[in-house]
Amino acid sequence: MSGFDAVLVLSFGGPEGPEEVRPFLENVVRGRGVPPERLDAVEEHYQHFGGVSPINRLNLEIIDALRAELERRGLDLPVYFGNRNWHPMVEDTVAKMAEDGVKRALVFATSAYGGYSACRQYDEDIERARAAVGESAPELVKLRHFYDHPLFVDACTDAVLAAREQLPEAQRATARLVFTAHSVPTSADRASGPPEEGGHRYSRQIAEASRLVSLAAGMPQHDVVWQSRSGPPQVPWLEPDIVDHLDALNAENVSAVVACPIGFVSDHLEVIWDLDTEAREHAEKLGMSWARAGTAGPDPRFAELVVELVREHVEGVAPRKLSALPHGGCTVNGAPCAPLCCEPQRRPAKP
Ligand SMILES: CC1=C(CCC(=O)O)c2cc3nc(cc4[nH]c(cc5[nH]c(cc1n2)c(C)c5CCC(=O)O)c(CCC(=O)O)c4C)C(CCC(=O)O)=C3C
Numbered sequence: 001m002s003g004f005d006a007v008l009v010l011s012f013g014g015p016e017g018p019e020e021v022r023p024f025l026e027n028v029v030r031g032r033g034v035p036p037e038r039l040d041a042v043e044e045h046y047q048h049f050g051g052v053s054p055i056n057r058l059n060l061e062i063i064d065a066l067r068a069e070l071e072r073r074g075l076d077l078p079v080y081f082g083n084r085n086w087h088p089m090v091e092d093t094v095a096k097m098a099e100d101g102v103k104r105a106l107v108f109a110t111s112a113y114g115g116y117s118a119c120r121q122y123d124e125d126i127e128r129a130r131a132a133v134g135e136s137a138p139e140l141v142k143l144r145h146f147y148d149h150p151l152f153v154d155a156c157t158d159a160v161l162a163a164r165e166q167l168p169e170a171q172r173a174t175a176r177l178v179f180t181a182h183s184v185p186t187s188a189d190r191a192s193g194p195p196e197e198g199g200h201r202y203s204r205q206i207a208e209a210s211r212l213v214s215l216a217a218g219m220p221q222h223d224v225v226w227q228s229r230s231g232p233p234q235v236p237w238l239e240p241d242i243v244d245h246l247d248a249l250n251a252e253n254v255s256a257v258v259a260c261p262i263g264f265v266s267d268h269l270e271v272i273w274d275l276d277t278e279a280r281e282h283a284e285k286l287g288m289s290w291a292r293a294g295t296a297g298p299d300p301r302f303a304e305l306v307v308e309l310v311r312e313h314v315e316g317v318a319p320r321k322l323s324a325l326p327h328g329g330c331t332v333n334g335a336p337c338a339p340l341c342c343e344p345q346r347r348p349a350k351p
């Protein structure tokens, strides 16, 4: 009927023990000009949690919920799991899919957005994995961006409202809603999306998702800021950083913040370190109240969302989206969305 025989959940990956941290980090930054001092600092963040990132466990929870939701909808599609940077590696998973006789699969990448790191790099993963497997590799069709899907927006909205409830009652009405996403080099943001769209697809989609959630939450005044900056210091990245932004809000006499990590689908290490540890401590130092909204991944609507994206392909369900911005990301066998879409940036040459 639909012509698809499996779903592949494709994610970032993370270490599961102290000795896995460094090799994982080396995989992440391979050839990307991230200075060793930055890697040392990030290694410490991971070692702080025993060298275990929560990301694999959270992805397995998403997969369990996805399997149940597929079954509930009567869709008989096995779900596979593969990562870019750590085990199970996507190359091994796609090899297993080929062995199992999978011919054509839908790929759910665990990012709602366009841009090089959030979309195109997952295309590269698909291409690399298929090339490693060779002729028997299944056809892999990536599902589209979902930053403005009503189920994603609703899940984030309820998480924001639940976080606001954690604040002292007197501060709830005036608390500032602050959205965060992973920073990227400004050049990468400028190059994101097809050239005819004018660039900045990543930051525009983040801003749009944030606007939709802030309206739905009834907290229209909101800010969009960035976190987890990497790379060499001389390369400009999207700003302001959440920690600097807390200083700015404090100077404006804002006394409470609800932070929503809208750029991520689960509470992985960059959320529990950069927000729950660094930003929270900074807020406390400034005497500000701080509440962090959960990510959409654990919400039951998230599995429904993934299944709805699958049903767009297998049942011709009409795509639901709340914004007028285009949604890309749906391509075959790792092709870019359009010529020159989210072109990888040239990394600064080593001095
Ligand atoms: C846009 C974006 C997303 C969101 C889209 C998506 O979710 O895919 C994302 C997600 C994630 N990023 C993660 C971890 C890391 N990202 C790094 C480095 C970088 N990220 C970048 C961008 C993004 N990253 C960039 C431009 C770099 C610089 C190097 C390069 O150009 O590639 C580094 C290297 C060390 C450092 O931070 O310097 C680490 C360890 C984890 C897993 C955390 C865990 O283990 O739980 C997740 C989900």
Ligand SMILES: [Fe+2]
Binding pocket: 182
């Ligand atoms: Fe990252």
